[in-house]
Amino acid sequence: MTLEVQKILEGDQLSGARLISLLEKRDRRGIEMLQAIYPRTGQAFLVGITGPAGTGKSTLVSRMIGHLRGRGLRVGVVAVDPSSPFSRGALLGDRIRMQGHETDPGVFIRSLASRGETGGVSRAAREAALVMDAMGHEVVLTETLGVGQGDVAVARCAHTTAVVCIPGMGDEVQAMKAGLLEIADVFVVNKADREGAEELAHLLETDVVMSRPPQGEWRPPVVRTVALRNEGVDRLVDTLFEHRRHLESTGRLAQRMAGSEFHFFRQLVLEMAAEALLTDSAELARLRDDLGRRAIDPYAAAETFLKQRLLFKA
Amino acid sequence: MTLEVQKILEGDQLSGARLISLLEKRDRRGIEMLQAIYPRTGQAFLVGITGPAGTGKSTLVSRMIGHLRGRGLRVGVVAVDPSSPFSRGALLGDRIRMQGHETDPGVFIRSLASRGETGGVSRAAREAALVMDAMGHEVVLTETLGVGQGDVAVARCAHTTAVVCIPGMGDEVQAMKAGLLEIADVFVVNKADREGAEELAHLLETDVVMSRPPQGEWRPPVVRTVALRNEGVDRLVDTLFEHRRHLESTGRLAQRMAGSEFHFFRQLVLEMAAEALLTDSAELARLRDDLGRRAIDPYAAAETFLKQRLLFKA
Numbered sequence: 095m096t097l098e099v100q101k102i103l104e105g106d107q108l109s110g111a112r113l114i115s116l117l118e119k120r121d122r123r124g125i126e127m128l129q130a131i132y133p134r135t136g137q138a139f140l141v142g143i144t145g146p147a148g149t150g151k152s153t154l155v156s157r158m159i160g161h162l163r164g165r166g167l168r169v170g171v172v173a174v175d176p177s178s179p180f181s182r183g184a185l186l187g188d189r190i191r192m193q194g195h196e197t198d199p200g201v202f203i204r205s206l207a208s209r210g211e212t213g214g215v216s217r218a219a220r221e222a223a224l225v226m227d228a229m230g231h232e233v234v235l236t237e238t239l240g241v242g243q244g245d246v247a248v249a250r251c252a253h254t255t256a257v258v259c260i261p262g263m264g265d266e267v268q269a270m271k272a273g274l275l276e277i278a279d280v281f282v283v284n285k286a287d288r289e290g291a292e293e294l295a296h297l298l299e300t301d302v303v304m305s306r307p308p309q310g311e312w313r314p315p316v317v318r319t320v321a322l323r324n325e326g327v328d329r330l331v332d333t334l335f336e337h338r339r340h341l342e343s344t345g346r347l348a349q350r351m352a353g354s355e356f357h358f359f360r361q362l363v364l365e366m367a368a369e370a371l372l373t374d375s376a377e378l379a380r381l382r383d384d385l386g387r388r389a390i391d392p393y394a395a396a397e398t399f400l401k402q403r404l405l406f407k408a
Numbered sequence: 409m410t411l412e413v414q415k416i417l418e419g420d421q422l423s424g425a426r427l428i429s430l431l432e433k434r435d436r437r438g439i440e441m442l443q444a445i446y447p448r449t450g451q452a453f454l455v456g457i458t459g460p461a462g463t464g465k466s467t468l469v470s471r472m473i474g475h476l477r478g479r480g481l482r483v484g485v486v487a488v489d490p491s492s493p494f495s496r497g498a499l500l501g502d503r504i505r506m507q508g509h510e511t512d513p514g515v516f517i518r519s520l521a522s523r524g525e526t527g528g529v530s531r532a533a534r535e536a537a538l539v540m541d542a543m544g545h546e547v548v549l550t551e552t553l554g555v556g557q558g559d560v561a562v563a564r565c566a567h568t569t570a571v572v573c574i575p576g577m578g579d580e581v582q583a584m585k586a587g588l589l590e591i592a593d594v595f596v597v598n599k600a601d602r603e604g605a606e607e608l609a610h611l612l613e614t615d616v617v618m619s620r621p622p623q624g625e626w627r628p629p630v631v632r633t634v635a636l637r638n639e640g641v642d643r644l645v646d647t648l649f650e651h652r653r654h655l656e657s658t659g660r661l662a663q664r665m666a667g668s669e670f671h672f673f674r675q676l677v678l679e680m681a682a683e684a685l686l687t688d689s690a691e692l693a694r695l696r697d698d699l700g701r702r703a704i705d706p707y708a709a710a711e712t713f714l715k716q717r718l719l720f721k722a
Contacts, residue, residue, distance in 0.1 A: 125707055128707065129705050129707050129708065132702070132705040132707075133702065133705075135702070136702050146461075147460075147580055147583075266461055269461075348700060349700075351700060352696055352697070352699060352700025352701075353700075355696075355699035355700055355702070355706055356695070356696040356699050356700070358706050359695065359699055359706040359709050359710055359713075360682075360686055362706055362707060362709075362710035363685060363686065363710045363713055363714055364678060364681065364682055364685075364686075366710055366711065366714050367678065367681045367682075367685065367714060367718065368674075368678055368681075370714070370718055371677060371678075371681065371718075372674055372677065372678075381670070381673065382666055382667075382669075382670040383666070385666060385669035385670050385673055386662060386663075386665060386666025386667075386669055386670070387666075388446070388447065388449070388450050388669070391443050391446040391447075392669055392672050392673040392676055393439055393442065393443050393446075393676060394443060395673055395676075396673055396676035396677045396680055397680065399673075399677055400677055400680050400681060400684070403718060404681065404684055404685075404717060404718060
């Protein structure tokens with residue numbers, strides 16, 4: 095084991111940050127270090143916090159950090175949301191939301207550039223969480239933007255996912271019903287002191303949660319918070335741990351983790367396949383020309399191309 | 409050529425809709441039909457309309473349809489946004505936004521289920537646009553939600569992409585600057601009668617547009633609209649065609665189309681590879697178990713797995 099790997103396992107923040115940067119750049123050494131620390135992962139409680147911009151996720155995460163620290167837990171934060179103050183660095187108004195956590199040695203916050211393909215982001219987020227896990231953080235919070243397709247991928251890495259909504263989002267919630275149900279283990283109605291909070295909570299409790307086919311015994315509870323005033327956040331943290339205990343007691347945690355690791359394995363296979371198959375070549379340049387002139391159709395081209403490169407095994 | 413293919417090429421809406429449904433289900437017959445019509449595609453002007461929920465994209469699209477129809481053009485619309493009234497069907501309040509286009513034989517609107525992986529959505533959107541193209545629509549508008557990673561993929565199929573913002577989105581625009589620049593050929597400040605419209609337009613015109621490295625001669629113009637009152641929409645349509653002419657006159661249209669077809673080819677190769685490599689098997693089930701127990705690390709597992717299946721050719 096190299097010294098750098100040792101330092102990561104001891105929780106050294108600089109070494110952890112360096113590894114996450116290497117991984118973001120898809121540096122080969124980063125992958126090797128991740129493989130070295132991998133056996134020490136699988137301990138942290140991985141929590142996803144997702145919801146559209148403007149729902150106050152970052153303030154909520156900041157408050158959650160406070161409560162988790164109060165319980166003596168070390169907390170890692172992966173911010174994927176480009177509009178997050180964690181991502182932008184602590185700007186003027188954001189200092190309030192950071193609550194001084196940036197100087198607490200028990201808190202490790204990293205933001206990820208979210209440009210590029212969705213697959214890349216969800217991979218980088220998962221890898222950052224693995225690093226924080228290996229560093230000894232008992233809880234890793236991953237903050238992601240929106241309730242779109244990409245978030246499903248990020249949610250797949252989490253043990254427990256909280257979806258944050260605010261009053262006035264009723265229409266959006268209705269439209270997103272299916273997507274929400276796919277990922278939410280807990281719903282948060284933040285800014286619950288605003289008008290329309292009860293309607294939204296009611297909508298979530300009835301229409302959304304009740305329409306979910308019972309899986310095990312868990313029905314996503316709806317937690318009301320006012321993150322700015324630190325209200326309801328302790329209960330939210332309790333609820334997340336309740337869900338974790340539920341997963342453990344029903345054996346679904348092991349199932350979820352296996353699913354998550356397998357999903358990641360598939361993602362890696364496809365990434366490596368893309369690299370092996372689609373790295374620039376004279377043949378690909380020719381194909382690009384032919385495709386541009388519409389001299390061949392892309393379906394036939396893809397099929398022929400692949401047939402020459404895959405060992406189809408039964 | 410089958411009768412069904414013939415009918416699509418003649419613009420029959422029922423046949424077109426049937427094909428799009430087959431393609432959404434990834435039905436083999438759908439792909440074959442798409443291959444049959446493919447030589448007749450490449451004629452339509454493909455326009456992407458993207459922006460967060462609540463920016464009035466659907467109303468804008470509806471108004472654009474009106475203006476395009478007024479110019480005697482047949483219009484196809486692909487709605488990927490799950491919150492779009494086009495997607496939800498014409499609900500009560502949405503009838504206004506539909507403007508009766510649903511009964512105009514020169515307008516063909518299809519919404520796509522946007523659940524599942526981003527790749528699947530962008531593929532389905534592209535294929536639906538191809539069908540509309542082959543049906544003889546001179547313009548195909550694709551409406552997508554948000555300015556996230558998935559939208560970059562959808563934008564890649566369009567010749568011209570308009571990004572819709574509304575007053576009050578300054579922070580979001582700042583945070584998304586890089587992503588916006590990647591996809592916007594035209595910016596739309598919709599609801600331009602609201603307070604803050606000039607600030608937003610100014611922000612886009614200075615900070616965002618001016619920070620863009622000059623590519624050819626085009627700098628994304630900022631068009632102000634009030635879609636609800638049908639203001640500025642004609643100018644928006646003019647601007648889109650201006651961009652189209654710019655692409656044609658500089659040779660960048662051919663370049664963009666080649667890039668887009670090649671991107672699609674890559675996507676197909678990876679999808680087919682995924683199917684060939686990762687279809688359920690006893691070996692994969694064993695791997696899933698091993699991964700779940702963390703008995704192997706996913707990186708090593710993926711590498712080994714792939715090595716046995718790929719013919720690496722130089």
